[in-house]
Amino acid sequence: MPKVLMKGNEAIAEAAIRAGCLNYFAYPITPQSEVAEYLCWRLPEVNGVFLQGESEVAVAYMIFGAAGAGVRVFTTSSSPGISLMSEGISYLCGAELPAVFVNIMRGGPGLGGILPSQADYLQATKGIGHGDCRLLVMAPASVQEAAEMVMQAFPLAEKYRNPVMILGDGLIGQMMEPVEFPDHLRSEPSNKDGWASSGMDHRKSKTRNLVRSLFLDPEQLNRHNMDLRAKYERMKAEEVQYENFNTEGDYQALIVSYGTMSRVCKTAVNMLKEQGIEVGLIRPRTLFPFPEAAIGEAAAKVSCRAVLSVEMSMGQMVEDVERSVRGARPVQWYGKCGGEVPTPEEIIEVVKTTLASDLSRR
């Protein structure tokens, strides 16, 4: 299939269908409503189910129901809507159900605005819900990558029996780029007969499957949590994805940035190179698991004097960058949140100021 020009939100929608997901429950919210607009006519074409829930709270439990029944299912929302799914997401983690959540972030907190941001980083990677739950979080930097990550998300969710979140800023959802849906990313739903409440008629084993997050016996609940922890550790071992940019040679500073923000940073890196200043960049493609080792090593390069976390948020990813750098280099944050994207010029200015300052201690 040739590349077609699509809006990010539409590409996300189509990618889910190409990934074999025919169940979509959602509640509209700017800036991702185009996903629902697209799927409300597209899903019926492929005999899929489109259902607008009565609220995001309800949507989360519709997802729970469908996932528990063993079918591929996903939703899309934006920041406040994701908060409303918080309890449900924790239940999905607790019951070990695979599902895909797309969060096209807008500025917050509260109602905030409707323009792009990356201000849900901490929510997505740390505290999305109560209890020891974690999402596998992927952050696309282009429409093409958004489509591919959506296609990868379903088998990943099934591999780990855990929700996967695609964390995109509003720009990813709204901009148009050429996109294709690689055939090799199509996948068959994994055999869910071992655990899904899909009815005994359709499966060989006639044992009763039970989907639940309730474990009243403390020993059992502890064991369950140890198993979940082992799963999250396995994600850290097997699923880290990131991109290196201009890190082969020496560089004076290292930028860590993701999503659309990283594209602006790359422009800044190129412009700085022309001015004789080398800056390396690491772009996390997965936010959980976070590329701790890669960033730790890149920061430790002898030439590197400072690390900069550039975010469309007020200092969120910088905490993970600090953890990764382990005190080896000063770590600084730069960002904006509210809809304005920092420009290459601003980032160049920040890099220069950082390098000019006394870096002996952050």
Next chain:
Amino acid sequence: MPKVLMKGNEAIAEAAIRAGCLNYFAYPITPQSEVAEYLCWRLPEVNGVFLQGESEVAVAYMIFGAAGAGVRVFTTSSSPGISLMSEGISYLCGAELPAVFVNIMRGGPGLGGILPSQADYLQATKGIGHGDCRLLVMAPASVQEAAEMVMQAFPLAEKYRNPVMILGDGLIGQMMEPVEFPDHLRSEPSNKDGWASSGMDHRKSKTRNLVRSLFLDPEQLNRHNMDLRAKYERMKAEEVQYENFNTEGDYQALIVSYGTMSRVCKTAVNMLKEQGIEVGLIRPRTLFPFPEAAIGEAAAKVSCRAVLSVEMSMGQMVEDVERSVRGARPVQWYGKCGGEVPTPEEIIEVVKTTLASDLSRR
């Protein structure tokens, strides 16, 4: 007033009244329902308002309404209930409204169990809601401290115009201890005339107050977020609270632990001392802001060979400990989650194993 023997949940309830808070909205959930049981008869005695909301989602917005009208208001819940308040808490942060949330944590994720845990650490301190929002989080280790923190929470919430969370494990709520409500912790609600939507009749200034979290202009929203960030930085500068235990002299290992868990750790520290092994302990009393500097310095003591984060969760606070230690010492986690509290013997075992292992690199 002499000390009286009270259950933690009751002490929390009474403390709120002593702090001058006469508005309580909540939805029952184990293991904190005694707060509601106590207040349903106690609040009418003092002409206060007790209201059971139709859900935790609703409760969060009842809190929003009352706080926006300028009155002291609080709620209590447990893990899943707090998740349901996630969106509302973000709105409170965005609209800069003071309110107090008490989370008597139970084991998760999902339904989990009804026994104590500390598994909402990351949620409370990092990702409670969408957007750049932060709570001031206090963690009591005794019924007395729970009462005092509740009394302190209201003026703190008003000082910062921000929600404050008391994060207690289920043990804090359920156990009985002697408690008093110090008169010096009583406080008057700060003058809210400058911003609360309380009607012009009752205030001198006749300008219109507007409570909102919506800022459609990106520049304005960015400025709003910069102001919020400055506020959170000010919390870090002014509100860090922690307790040192056995840190005056040399110690081979440093334990970081909070809440009821820290009491067990202190017993272990004392027992280890008898065996000739010195272990220091830092107990964060505030979880956000986190005592980064204190832990960083304590970990850097020459005699200290390892840092241990002991939690009733699966590795949550350990991330903040890692950030604080900045690579200076290996950081390890030990914990349980599900209702069983690790015993002193277990902790002693873990300390010994850690010290016996090769600590050159975690």
Next chain:
Amino acid sequence: MPKVLMKGNEAIAEAAIRAGCLNYFAYPITPQSEVAEYLCWRLPEVNGVFLQGESEVAVAYMIFGAAGAGVRVFTTSSSPGISLMSEGISYLCGAELPAVFVNIMRGGPGLGGILPSQADYLQATKGIGHGDCRLLVMAPASVQEAAEMVMQAFPLAEKYRNPVMILGDGLIGQMMEPVEFPDHLRSEPSNKDGWASSGMDHRKSKTRNLVRSLFLDPEQLNRHNMDLRAKYERMKAEEVQYENFNTEGDYQALIVSYGTMSRVCKTAVNMLKEQGIEVGLIRPRTLFPFPEAAIGEAAAKVSCRAVLSVEMSMGQMVEDVERSVRGARPVQWYGKCGGEVPTPEEIIEVVKTTLASDLSRR
């Protein structure tokens, strides 16, 4: 107390307080929102409870809860809001709980309009809810009568352990008239210790009270319904109220009309009298029980050639008039619904046309 000039909605609100009802739950809807506006400041003055529910469905069950606990409680709403309370009202009847509902009717069906109507007559008197349930329905024709009926409604509700409805058209709610609240209509709540779930501490009898509408045994449910039926029959025997106007002498036609509509009809009767045409009028003050006997007898007067039901609805009360007249005279309907009140001139015209037509058979 001297008469004061009050809006009908305010008089209704104040009357409830004078009747000793300190619990009001409601959801705002035009044209009765002034009741809530008045009570939101007035009830706190008398230590009463004002609570805006999250919907009318919820309000009905808040009423259920309060009534079941043995306190006087009431709500006010308008047509669509009453429909939403339909299930709850049936539950109140089934559980035999006293409560007062005020319906300030607006034009329907559906959203309809916000101007006065009497279009909920059949709903109030026949089909308010599922199952064999009936309300005692009173229809005021002036602000003074509205106040008095509200004051009478509470002891009546308690006498029958059944909801009582005040059915007023929007005019009753909106117009201002001098009103007083007669001391002799004040009443003490009847002793509810025999059945209310108010806790054993406060009552002599230490038997357990159970409030319920569920009777799974068919014989028991039938007996329960026979008891309810006996109660409704007792209402018919003891509570019928109506007003005669110009019925002492002979009259050619009989008008049956209630509420504000009846006041216009009286003007028409007076104007017709000046033209030499005598018309009698019966104004039901209770709609259930309906003054069947009185109307039957008045219609049977030898001089009377026709009966006219004049309503601000499309032919609702006319069914009860037909039943009452028992075929003795032709019965006709005249009405409007939408907000326009039929004028005296229109009614005069209708009376003349009716008398001029061949009345041998309707």
Next chain:
Amino acid sequence: MPKVLMKGNEAIAEAAIRAGCLNYFAYPITPQSEVAEYLCWRLPEVNGVFLQGESEVAVAYMIFGAAGAGVRVFTTSSSPGISLMSEGISYLCGAELPAVFVNIMRGGPGLGGILPSQADYLQATKGIGHGDCRLLVMAPASVQEAAEMVMQAFPLAEKYRNPVMILGDGLIGQMMEPVEFPDHLRSEPSNKDGWASSGMDHRKSKTRNLVRSLFLDPEQLNRHNMDLRAKYERMKAEEVQYENFNTEGDYQALIVSYGTMSRVCKTAVNMLKEQGIEVGLIRPRTLFPFPEAAIGEAAAKVSCRAVLSVEMSMGQMVEDVERSVRGARPVQWYGKCGGEVPTPEEIIEVVKTTLASDLSRR
């Protein structure tokens, strides 16, 4: 197609599909949950939509949405569930939308029981919602008739642009009888292009369709209500259905009974005939419009000395019987409500007692 043995609830479900209705929204409630159980697998087979709403309130508005979009849609529920749809049904009437509601009645009021009853007669025929709204109400007496009425209901709903209700007692839903779905009752949805909000692409006329029940101008709302009234009058002229049984010759008493109850009455009539007592029976098949004229004439037969309304309710239809008989004969009620069906022996007893009593005046 040959007759198949089906439960009433299943026959109702299948009949709707045969009638070309592929949209079903519902919330489960005994004793009609088999409809949903059947349709949840059957509708997907025919590419239909099965959707369980989050409540009956929601279901009513899902019906509104689908009906407004011009597709055939129906729901089924039982007594309390129908009450919750009360507001929505009024909106459907106001907006003149065709839809089919099946009420498989259980004993009430309130929770009542789960056994059969006919206790929603008044609700269905008089006061289902606020405002001047009426349903066309059909009452089947057998599984076959239930199936046929469902098939007829859709074109009738479209003919009048008004909801149609099938009012069945629980026995109709639960019992099994042979049933066939006559081909001649299949129908095409009428052309809804003139009013449905189905999008302009699919219709010739490019004028904008507006579905609404709001008419703020009183004159317009009155005209709208006059149009609705004319429609209901047209139903009375064109849609009355009833069955005569043993009414050709002379009879001493006339029974009016519908649904399953009428079958028991027929047995009683046959048994009485053997004892030399002739009793006529009229079974209304439509409850609104009610067979007033037929009953009036049958009651007026010279030999007839009394009329008996036999119901599984506490005196509901008897009001319509009284109106129909117009005082010509005494009218009595007999019934039970709670799940027990009156036996032929009981009815025989009642008939004899009635005939033996002084019938000069009821």
